[in-house]
Amino acid sequence: MEPLFHASPFTGYVYPNETIIPWTLLIVVYPYLTGLVAGAFTVSSLYQVFGFQRLKPVAHFALLVSLCCMIVVPLPLLLHLGHPERAFNAMITPHTTSAFAVFAYAAAFYVVLLILETWFVFRPFIVREAQQKTGLLSWFYSILALGSYDLSEKAMRYDRKWIFALAIIGMPAAHGLHGYVGFVFGSLKSREWWSSDLMPAIFLFSAIISGTALLIVLYVVMCKLRKVPVDVPCLKGMAFALWGFMMFTLLLEGVEFASLVYRGREGIDIILQFVKGPLVIPFFVLQFGLGSALPLLVLTFMIWRGTNGKPLVAGVVACASLVLLAVLMMRYNVVIGGQEISKTGKGLLEYHPPLFGREGLLAVAVVLILPFVLLAGLMRLLSPWEETGTTAGFSVAP
């Protein structure tokens, strides 16, 4: 039988109740997924709102990726709750002073927005399928069409207005949702490792790079699976975005860490002991070295040398994969790392995740894979690669 709790070994002095880490790997996965949502939506909006034409090949795909990740976001939270059946208590009687109380509303609003935008974007495809398919599929697409079969230029113009508006609202919504996740951690004064005004911004920028990196990897994988050539300008566009946002992310993370050390408030000794000890591999090697500095250098080198063709594709995908690892490690180092430093400021804990159980590694793996299973399913119903006739940018702004 699974034990009721997993106690963590400690050194120095920790409060007796701290030996059971409250927030586990599921709470690492939760901001990681919301980050992917915000990042993927940003790429989609760069095309839908700002008219970055070179991102057109992935714009619709990005929307589906965003939607699939967002649908799974509440799952790690629900799995973590002691009483998931009471989750709606936070919606029925939201405690207005709690940073967490608005999550359900913010998430629900954003899911509705994503579904609406997806529907508008894929409406021409849905209508065509409803008219061309027969039997059950025709019936299915007819329901999806919601009785709206008009694909005339006037109707499409009307749709584009909606897509544009939804993307415009979606940008601050997606970024607000993720910045707010950073606030959940940054606003806590009980942990020096978390307590930082820069936390929301760091979460936000790392979210954008993780979402962009995920799209790069998925886009190239999908091209290989579909046996079509990679659209190099599109890939380059995403690589530039990745490079640019990585600069901001690294800068913010660097400034945050520097101020933490420079301020040197109570407990800094134990934080430095933690940083120089258990955090060397997850923080300096994996997050900063392998996951951030290396891809940044490689990307810079490729931009400088004007690398093209297969080496570019391979290089960008490798960099994007490393960035995905770096952001996952960043979430891990924030969420778990913060709890490994005792609130006493005089001791350190060691978290060892269990393999089985509701909060074990296997459950986490399932939560992380689920968005891609959903994506595979959704892509069978809504093809993001078809020419749907919607164009984007300021030219169609209302």
Added chain:
Amino acid sequence: MDERAELDKHEQERRDFLSRLGSALACGAAAAATAGSVAPRASAASGESDKPAIPGYDWTKHRYAFGVDATKCIGCLRCVEACKKENNVALDAHHFRTWVERYVYLEGEEKPRIDSQQDPVNIEASGSEREYRFANRYQDAAVEKAFFVPKLCNHCTHPACVQVCPTGATYKTEDGVVLIDHTYCIGCQYCVQACPYGARFFDERRNVTDKCTWCYHRITKGMQPACVEVCPVGARIFGDLNDKQSRISQFVQNNRVYVLRPETGNAPNVFYVGTDKDVN
């Protein structure tokens, strides 16, 4: 012309649909907002209707506080044992509503050696996680200074745990106690994170958060909290600040008292005498 009319009709239909969808969303949000404003949980238990159903007890007439005279504590840990039994706290080394810390300054060392009853060495000395004992681990060392500090929930005036609770399941009572409604807690543990004192823990048997209540079931009947009652040296003091003759009022008046981590702004209501610079 017919085609034109058909187009307009479709557009009108779509407009109607979207308009209805928008109204539905707005209504949903409004309903939820209304529910939030009228729900008793969200009001942090301030209204007449939230009064506890305890015969003959009026929570507006009391203002409880707790005192700890660390100079008196002998580290016998009877308080820890009494609390565990009185409040049905899990009998292991990871769940405590109250605990005692031992600070020992050895000659030639700048920082104190700190342990509590949950330290593996102390558990080995007592022989069980259910027995509480401080091992005589410094008997051969040159001790410069040593003392014990009892710890418990500070029932803060501005509790960070209450602030972050997403449902309002944890709340501040009129008489100054921070309580948890175990039937409403969703078990997110945000409050466990927010408490700077490590006073909260997750009870895996009930899947909710738990912590010290100053034995609310006892004090509302005029009794003392279990830990205060069993303390053989009077190191723990409890009472009503509204009563100027109460032990706690006298304790606060006659001593220069200190609170833990005042910089957090939580404004604790456990007042200490005889702590040291390394205690937090």
